Amino acid sequence: MIYHTFRELLDLCGPKGQPLWQVIVENEVQLSEISAEQVFERLESRYQVMEASASKALAGPLPTVGHLIEGVASTQDRHAASGKTICGPFINEVMAMALSCSEVNASMGKICAAPTAGACGILPAVLIGLSREKGLSRRKTLEGLATASGVGAIITKNATVAGAEGGCQAECGVAAAMAAAAAVEMLGGSPEEAVNAAALALMNVMGLVCDPVAGLVQVPCAQRNASQAVNALISADMALGGMKSIIPCDQVVEAMAKVGRMLPMELRETALGGVAATAAGKAYTKEIFGL
Numbered sequence: 424m425i426y427h428t429f430r431e432l433l434d435l436c437g438p439k440g441q442p443l444w445q446v447i448v449e450n451e452v453q454l455s456e457i458s459a460e461q462v463f464e465r466l467e468s469r470y471q472v473m474e475a476s477a478s479k480a481l482a483g484p485l486p487t488v489g490h491l492i493e494g495v496a497s498t499q500d501r502h503a504a505s506g507k508t509i510c511g512p513f514i515n516e517v518m519a520m521a522l523s524c525s526e527v528n529a530s531m532g533k534i535c536a537a538p539t540a541g542a543c544g545i546l547p548a549v550l551i552g553l554s555r556e557k558g559l560s561r562r563k564t565l566e567g568l569a570t571a572s573g574v575g576a577i578i579t580k581n582a583t584v585a586g587a588e589g590g591c592q593a594e595c596g597v598a599a600a601m602a603a604a605a606a607v608e609m610l611g612g613s614p615e616e617a618v619n620a621a622a623l624a625l626m627n628v629m630g631l632v633c634d635p636v637a638g639l640v641q642v643p644c645a646q647r648n649a650s651q652a653v654n655a656l657i658s659a660d661m662a663l664g665g666m667k668s669i670i671p672c673d674q675v676v677e678a679m680a681k682v683g684r685m686l687p688m689e690l691r692e693t694a695l696g697g698v699a700a701t702a703a704g705k706a707y708t709k710e711i712f713g714l
Contacts, residue, residue: 424450424454424576424580425446425449425450425453426446426450426577427577427580427581428577428581428673429577429618429621429671429672429673429676430671430673432446432447432573432577432614432618433614433615433618436614437614441614442566442570442608442614443570443573443604443608443614443617443618444566444567444569444570444573444608446573447569447570447572447573448462448463448569450573451569451572462569463562463565463569466565466568466569466572467561467565469535469568470550470564470565470568472533472534472535473524473534473535473537473546473547473550473551474547474551475533476523476524476527476528476532476533476534476535476543476544476547477520477521477523477524477544477547477548477551478520478523479523479526479527479532480496480497480522480523480524480526480527480530481496481497481500481519481520481523482497483497484497484526485526485527485529485530485532486530487526487529487530487641488529488639488711489637489639489641489707489710489711491529491636491637491639491641491642491707492522492525492526492529492641492642492645493526494526495522495525495526495645496519496520496522496523496525496526497519499515499518499519499522499649500515500516500519500523502515502519503515503516503518503519510653513552513556514653514656516552517548517549517552517649517652517653517656518548518649518650518652518653519649520544520547520548520551520552520652521544521545521547521548521645521648521649521651521652522544522645522648522649523544524543524544524547524548524648525543525544525640525641525644525645525648526645528540528541528543528544528640529639529640529641529645535547537571537575537598537601538575538578538579538584538594538597538598538601539584539585539586539594539598540640541586541591541594541595541633541635541640541644542584542594542595542597542598542644542647542648542651543598543648544645544648544649544652545595545598545599545601545602545648545651545652545655546568546571546598546601546602546605546655548602548648548649548652549602549603549605549606549652549655549656550564550567550568550571550602550605550609551564552652553567553606553609553610553656554567554609557609557610559609563609564609566608566609567605567606567608567609568605570604570605570608570617571601571602571604571605572601574600574601574604574605574617574618574621575597575598575601577676578597578600578601578625578676578679579597581673581676581677581680582597582676582677582679582680582683583680583683584597586633586691586692587633587691587692587693588683588691589679589680589682589683589684589686589691590630590631590632590633590682590683590686590690590691590692591628591631591632591633591634591644591647592625592628592629592630592631592632592679592682592683593633593679593683594633595628595631595644595647595648595651596624596625596627596628596629596631596651596679597625598648598651598655599624599625599627599628599651599652599654599655599658600620600621600622600624600625600655600658601621601655602624602651602652602655602656602659603617603620603621603623603624603654603655603656603658603659603662604617604618604620604621604659605617606620606655606656606659607620607659607662607663610659610663612659612662612663615667616662616663617662618672619662619666619667619668619672620655620658620659620661620662620663621658621672622668622670622671622672622675623658623661623662623666623668624651624654624655624658625672625675625676625679626668626670626675627654627658628651628654629675629678629679629682630682630686631647632686632690632691632696632697633690633691633692633697634690634694634696634697634698634699634700635692635694635699636694636698636699636704636707636708637694637699637704637707637708637711637712638693638694638699638708639711642698643698694708
């Protein structure tokens with residue numbers, strides 16, 4: 424890699440005034456020994472998977488083990504169109520798309536792990552929702568996806584994106600950071616603003632545990648996909664509005680990794696703590712698996 428930290432990435436953008444996506448694509452060209460055009464072809468193929476999973480469950484419930492989240496996406500989508508929302512149709516549509524990806528994942532459908540299957544709805548919902556809301560071109564949207572990939576790669580290298588290692592902060596939190604940076608990039612923000620957005624999004628969920636009910640990637644995973652898509656959007660807006668993260672993004676990532684290591688194993692994807700260990704959570708486990 425030509426960069427390993429956010430500081431190094433920003434320094435590379437600085438001399439030529441390049442956007443994040445451009446440096447990230449140049450890095451991928453060197454690593455994979457392919458052309459920039461081929462990089463965007465790969466981005467396009469993944470984005471198509473995102474589009475399909477973000478819409479598939481909006482039409483109706485998909486069959487899932489335990490039936491814990493069947494129909495959550497279509498229900499949220501209907502609410503988005505009801506005219507009775509608190510946050511307005513845009514936010515609710517974004518949440519519905521995030522839920523759809525989670526429901527597709529739980530039904531063993533095809534999703535794009537970004538950065539993981541458990542967090543697969545956050546980035547697609549933000550990319551698709553923002554692209555539609557602002558009337559952005561396909562190219563601009565793919566530049567956002569490229570930006571997100573670079574952010575995810577840096578965090579993966581310096582920390583973790585595994586819930587079993589770092590809790591849900593490392594899955595949904597990192598996905599929110601990726602999506603926040605992508606959103607800023609898509610709307611013409613500076614590289615510094617994009618990195619600030621990523622830092623803010625990750626700080627917002629510092630310490631979030633991984634506690635899947637019955638060990639299934641459904642509850643509270645799907646709900647966190649919806650909420651962290653919104654986290655990404657508000658973090659992007661804060662950064663675009665001039666808010667800076669007083670803790671540099673690299674240090675936020677370092678803190679997230681340390682916090683993840685501090686979490687007891689009961690709160691790292693084992694389904695032995697958090698909501699999974701409640702009376703209701705145990706009852707669902709017994710009902711589904713007879714345990």
